[in-house]
Amino acid sequence: MLNSTYKSPISPSVSWYEDSLSERPVYSALEDDVQCDVVVIGGGFCGLSAAYHLAKGGSSVVLIEAYRFGDGASGRNGGQIGTGQRYGVVELEEQFGFERAKALFQIAENAKQNLHDIAGENNFEYDYLPGQISCLYKARDVEEEKQFIAVMNEKYDYDKISFIDKAKTSELLGTDLYHGGALDQGTGHIHPMKYVVGLAKSASNAGAKMCENTKATGIESTKSASGETVIKVKTAKGTITAQNCIMATNAYGDDLEPVTARHVLPIQSFIGATEPLGDELNVLPEKHSVDDSRFMLRYYRKTKDNRLLFGGREAYTSAWPTDVGKHIRKQMVELYPHLQDVPFTHAWGGSVGITPSRLPFVREVKPGVISAAGFSGHGVMMANYTGRMMAESLMGKTSELDVIKDLDISAFPGGRTFSKPLLFLALTWFAFLDKF
Ligand SMILES: Cc1cc2nc3c(=O)[nH]c(=O)nc-3n(C[C@H](O)[C@H](O)[C@H](O)COP(=O)(O)OP(=O)(O)OC[C@H]3O[C@@H](n4cnc5c(N)ncnc54)[C@H](O)[C@@H]3O)c2cc1C
The missing domain is CATH 3.50.50.60 (FAD/NAD(P)-binding domain)
Structure with missing residues (x-):
């Protein structure tokens, strides 16, 4: 372990990734x-x-x-x-x-x-590590997901993806919050x-x-x-x-x-890393990576040494939150209530360019x-x-x-100054719709 003390001007908190290197x-x-x-x-x-x-x-x-x-x-x-x-x-x-x-x-x-x-x-x-699961947060999305998988299998000749039902999804994730999903054996993390x-x-x-x-x-x-x-x-x-x-x-x-x-435009996203989890906690027993179908998606995975890396909370301001871990923890505990008392060893974030x-x-x-x-x-x-x-x-x-x-990528209306508040409003609205 590097046990890094380097603080990047870009992100005030040290990530588990950086700390777990043997050299940089x-x-x-x-x-x-x-x-x-x-x-x-x-x-x-x-x-x-x-x-x-x-x-x-x-x-x-x-x-x-x-x-x-x-x-x-x-x-x-x-x-x-x-x-x-x-x-x-x-x-x-x-x-x-x-x-x-x-x-x-x-x-x-x-x-x-x-x-x-x-x-x-x-x-x-x-x-x-191989294996990726995209999970369905809403039951009404199941049919559309099955059609998408059929298109991938038949039209795009991609046969490594298959539908998994609610029971199988619960077994592979260790939580029953989802209504099924797509298991992709042709990718990983x-x-x-x-x-x-x-x-x-x-x-x-x-x-x-x-x-x-x-x-x-x-x-x-x-x-x-x-x-x-x-x-x-x-x-x-x-x-x-x-x-x-x-x-x-x-x-x-x-x-x-x-x-x-x-x-x-930059959007901030945050990740928390737990200490290595014992098998009895039954979180992602096969170490798949996961994303879910919410607009404000959660993305998480197990590391080689059995930590849960949980990513989610997004922010649309440039100010750095003082409580990165606290918000991520809430989202993690919604899925895995039994991790309530498992501490994060690291919590960090970064800007996603969209x-x-x-x-x-x-x-x-x-x-x-x-x-x-x-x-x-x-x-x-x-x-x-x-x-x-x-x-x-x-x-x-x-x-x-x-x-x-050649892709026609349009600019954000009003450039960065005006787009950020508009984007904030739009994304907050979509996050609200996630609840229904
Ligand atoms: C928290 C988080 C989670 C994510 N999760 C995923 C995921 O699971 N899967 C996925 O596919 N993608 C994910 N992404 C997105 C992915 O990380 C990025 O798309 C990818 O890393 C972009 O790489 P890049 O080289 O284009 O940009 P960056 O890695 O952002 O590199 C840009 C570099 O340019 C440097 N730079 C800027 N200005 C200057 C300058 N004036 N002079 C010199 N250097 C400069 C910066 O310091 C920076 O190092 C995530 C991003 C974040 C922040």
């Missing part, structure tokens, strides 16, 4: 001006993955992270991988037609596989901070220059005398000059670039600068894979990114 290597800050092919801003899954693939492909790359790698959402999330895009295949098909929906589904399948492949190729541990550490090391080993505590304070895109795009990214101690820039700042890049900020349609925002925001953000609670695999797709697209290796890049 430190990377030096940028001290001088440098030149490279591609500068990557943001050291979460997306930026780290982009840096790894660029370096592996022979490009010179500099990655800068304002704090430490994984301090954003990537090192503090629920660790659930999921299947498909954040938006279901049925809704995608209604909006884009079958071919496009299938292509988006296939990208998500590739993203899933990519997680395992990269860890395998570079030989790092990330505590993968990971220790995200171990993944961050492994990926950062892999990028560094592949030859990327990796800088922590280096905040980008401005991005300039101009044309040289010969007509080539020149990018200059400013930091406190040095300027990085490059031909291309990948922006992977997600919900944390507020003040850096206005187009991304208009399309992606878009209006819950599909990722990937766009060239100025010449030579491509931004990817707003994975809407689905970035464990998708942020990783989008980083890869951006890197490979810059190196001319694949056009897979086009399927995502």
Whole structure:
């Protein structure tokens, strides 16, 4: 155990993930001006993955992270991988037609596989545990869920998902609050901070220059005398000059670039970790991960060492709550009343970047600068894979990114200033509807 005393400026409380690492290597800050092919801003899954693939492909790359790698959402999330895009295949098909929906589904399948492949190729541990259950909070949703599963099995050739009834759901969860659910054996959950550490090391080993505590304070895109795009990214101690820039700042890049900020809003989400639970407590005996069908969803899972990591409560203000654990505990005890007296060893939170349609925002925001953000609670695999797709697209290796890049993601009306109060009202209303 690291027993970390590091307090990220992004989140005042130390996560269990960080504390449970055996190492978290430190990377030096940028001290001088440098030149490279591609500068990557943001050291979460997306930026780290982009840096790894660029370096592996022979490009010179500099990655800068304002704090430490994984301090954003990537090192503090629920660790659930999921299947498909954040938006279901049925809704995608209604909006884009079958071919496009299938292509988006296939990208998500590739993203899933990519997680395992990269860890395998570079030989790092990330505590993968298989099995994911999406549970139904309302009885009236059972028929729709069965139809969704039939579509997945028959139309999308995905046979790893099946319906489980109320009794089976209760047996696998250790609570009878739900009316059934979908058991997906083709996905699972990971220790995200171990993944961050492994990926950062892999990028560094592949030859990327990796800088922590280096905040980008401005991005300039101009044309040289010969007509080539020149990018200059400013930091406190040095300027990085490059031909291309990948922006992977997600919900944390507020003040850096206005187009991304208009399309992606931060929502805070919180997680509490219990001490290791004895088997007699009968909580997720097979260590599945779970999310539920409420608009204000609960997401939880067992770790390898038998802790319950329970995520839920969301907040739409930037103020950090003083009682992170207290609210999460209430939601956990609603499901598992017998955990009333089991303490949280850690409680923490982070910002989830969301878009209006819950599909990722990937766009060239100025010449030579491509931004990817707003994975809407689905970035464990998708942020990783989008980083890869951006890197490979810059190196001319694949056009897979086009399927995502062309998506018409609208901006939040009124930008961040006006959207936050409106979003607060809308989400509070949907949370109220969850009760009926
Ligand atoms: C509590 C919580 C639970 C979640 N649970 C899940 C889950 O179970 N499954 C799932 O799929 N997704 C989940 N997510 C979402 C998922 O974590 C994200 O989609 C994913 O990590 C996004 O990765 P990223 O690299 O795009 O962004 P981040 O990991 O947020 O990285 C962005 C980085 O950019 C840096 N940065 C910002 N501005 C600058 C600057 N000016 N200069 C330099 N660096 C800068 C930040 O410091 C940050 O480290 C959850 C998120 C949270 C917060």
